[in-house]
Amino acid sequence: MEKQTHKARTRQRILEEAARVMREKGTESIGVASLMKRVGLTHGGFYAHFSSRDDLVQEVMKQMFADSAQRVEPAAQDAPPAQRLVAFINYYLSVVHRNAPAEGCPLPALVSEVAHLPEEARQIFSQGMHSVHERLAKPLREMGHDQPEALASSMLAEMVGALALARACPDDLLADEMLARSRYALMTRAGLES
Template identity: 65%
Template sequence: MEKLSHKARTRQRILDEASVVMRENGTESIGVAALMKRVGLTHGGFYAHFASREDLVQAVIAEMFADSARRFADITSIKDPTERLNQLIDSYLSEQHCNTPGEGCPMPALVSEMAHLPVEARTLFSQRREAMRQRLALTLRELNHPHADDAATTMLAEMVGALAIARACPDDEEARTMLASSRRSVKQRAGLEIA
């Protein structure tokens, strides 16, 4: 494995810290000075890695989607499409995913903010969201679903929405119930057998 330069490692530390902050508190919560302090660097050092705060936000969005893909890689590499889809739905709509907003898929954390960000950030987010939707559609086509593209669109929307709403619930039991209900609903829409 290729060893990263000091500058590349420092940039990665900034991206890692910023991605946790953005997932937990949104894009507006990232102030350059506070972020650099969290990383243990000076405010001025920021500009050796990013041209602007907007440049950082775009880089963090790309990093979050890449990180999410790595976290779900074991599931997406499962050969059997039924097992792959069952595990993806169960993992995505799990209590663990719900209770760790600083990790996992960035969509539930950021979707409500996208309309307020620059077009470049919205475009990047849209491209990465579409890649996820296409992976779902491909799995549904492997299962001979008659409306794979439409089903993938609505399944992704429900999964992202359910996770975002469950995270906002002050009552843990209500959140668990919502996640379980959405798991059943999404699986039913996919044509999977409900246990």
């Protein structure tokens, strides 16, 4: 029993470290040897937990989407739909989220790489994207918006794009301005007050 628990904890440490690397530097930055060194384990120990590097990437993507949902979920869970939507938009397009790519939503970190990943990884990304889309669409439906799915798609695209651009921008003031303008535009389109 203790051996299984230790193995599960070790696997989790590997997943968490790989998630940090993927969010900050992308999937191509994950090398098995360097990852295992960061975790304090040998290269050979990797294969006790994952069958391949692709297997690791897929498991990390699942973990990243689950972690991201848990960070945001409790914020306004029992609030009215408009308040939940405002809270989500404000968090997603915040300076805190911009400055914490190692803990943030995986969509901006992975979107440019996904087309080059194996089919299984693209499916995981698609499911994660659908989950984030649903976080936008559900309150829009509850608020009675016309075409909530289309509006949620447009909002998601702007949020991911704005966050990715803000992270890439070397000028913090300009990056802050991008986030603020996107927040305002999204609130306006959704009929919300910030």
